[in-house]
Amino acid sequence: MDIYSFIKELVEDEFNRGNVPANGYASDGVFSIIDDHFYDTDTAKKLATVQAPELNGDDFHYYREELYRTEGGAFFLVGRGHGCTPWTYGGYPGHMVVPMTDASVRRWLQGRNLNYLYLNLFGIPPEAGRKEPFSVLLPEDLTEEVFQRASAMNIPVQTWIEIFLRNALERESDQGDTLP
Template identity: 35%
Template sequence: MKKRIDTLLYDTDTAKKIASYEAPYPRSDIQYYEEELYKKRTGEYFLYGSGNARSPYAEQVYGETSAWEDGEKIVPLSYEEAQKWFEKANNENDELATDEVYEKEFGTIKSDTSKKEQQIFRLSKTAIQKVERMAQKQGKTKSEIVENLIMSE
């Protein structure tokens, strides 16, 4: 599947498939769906999902208000969202989302004993995009990027 979202092209044929997930239903079940995590050559992550008529990927039948059919969708993900998705998929089935691939893609899980506190800051859209790019490029969370910038002063 190929789709352009916010001027960026996402293509399952040219991106690298990282992992996959299958819902815990038989394929014939109306709720069945599957998801695949991809990484573009430029480093962006995205999720390709497809499913039956009562899945998260169902699409409304054209002209009908209460009829749904099988569907598919591409969803861009941030580094942190891709990491969280992978962790969920790995916990469900570590054969489709292996520990080895997780460590290669996201690094080993760090155990940080220092207490973290949540604080909300308002940033410009440009600053947020720059932090997201830095996080993807460096393989870190956005929180780690911001903390490193502050602590380097």
């Protein structure tokens, strides 16, 4: 999902919850009460601003998004935009305050290519494809059977063990079984 679709989905989710874009293009000093929580740009720390260059006053694609964090650690996004953005109100410029989970903040930061802020807020994510080393001492007969089964499937032993463990864990969670 691209960043535009992600933002549109965020706004639609808020709209479905009753939080609708406010009419008019808001300047600084936006606040909102959502689900009995107060979000205020005057008391929260602004972490990032992303905006499309405004070509002229009638540019329907202009938007500005600002990520904030409250003193209590909650994230929220203030989006402002013209007619062809998700931040619109009936085709007119609008703005909205959107509470953000850690996962949605990560997604927004990645979509807006704010990697430095991602690292600052959440640290270095795991390397793609990284696997943790794991050692198990097995009886010789069991080791031989694992090697034979992997060989019969023409796959590496590590891959066979990974598939076997994933299947076993999935069956266990489906059946509610627990090992002694």
